[in-house]
Amino acid sequence: MKIILLQDIPKIGKKYDIKTVSDGHALNLLIPKGLAEIATPKALLKVEKLKTEDVAHKKIQEDLLIMNLKAIEGVTLEIKEKANEKGHLFAGVHKEEIIAHMKKDKHIDLLPDFIVLDKPIKEVGDYTIEIKVKGKIAKLKLNISAI
Known part of the structure; x- marks a missing residue:
């Protein structure tokens, strides 16, 4: 069919x-x-x-994101997820969670294609994520902590 x-x-x-x-x-x-x-x-x-x-x-x-790349540069995004005592997250942080937090906390709308993330983040800690649009790159700081 x-x-x-x-x-x-x-x-x-x-x-x-x-x-x-x-x-x-x-x-x-x-x-x-x-x-x-x-x-x-x-x-x-x-x-x-x-x-x-x-x-x-x-x-x-x-086009909107290219205009706002400077606003994204250096932004720190705080994400709290459930984790075990060793700091391993029960569910990894995917592009979708990053997009949802950016929209809710910073009022910036992203598409998954713009976020450079090879695999979900599985550990508590600080990360630098690249936002790439038409060859231009902005670095977003991501702080993942346990609930």
Whole structure:
């Protein structure tokens, strides 16, 4: 069955990709959970429109972020997470948590593509995270402490 992915799904594809998967996988998992929809001609037109809107939104985000890179430089973000007595976090800090804290604490909206983070942070401590937009880089200080 041909489907359109509505978000990134590991080992299947990225958002708005058109993929062929088994009927059972599509009907029992992907479509009911809102991860995909059947690739009808009407849905394909809708996806093309959404793709162009996403590209325009990302361009606006990039332009705004380039103007605000100096505001990000040197900002210290405090994140408190549950950790064991050795300082190992129960759940790692991902790009999404960094984005949520930036939006809540500093009122700066980021996209995951702009944050340079190879793997989730699993330990309590101080970190320097790079925000990279169109070749320009700002360094964000991240202080992760235990609750």
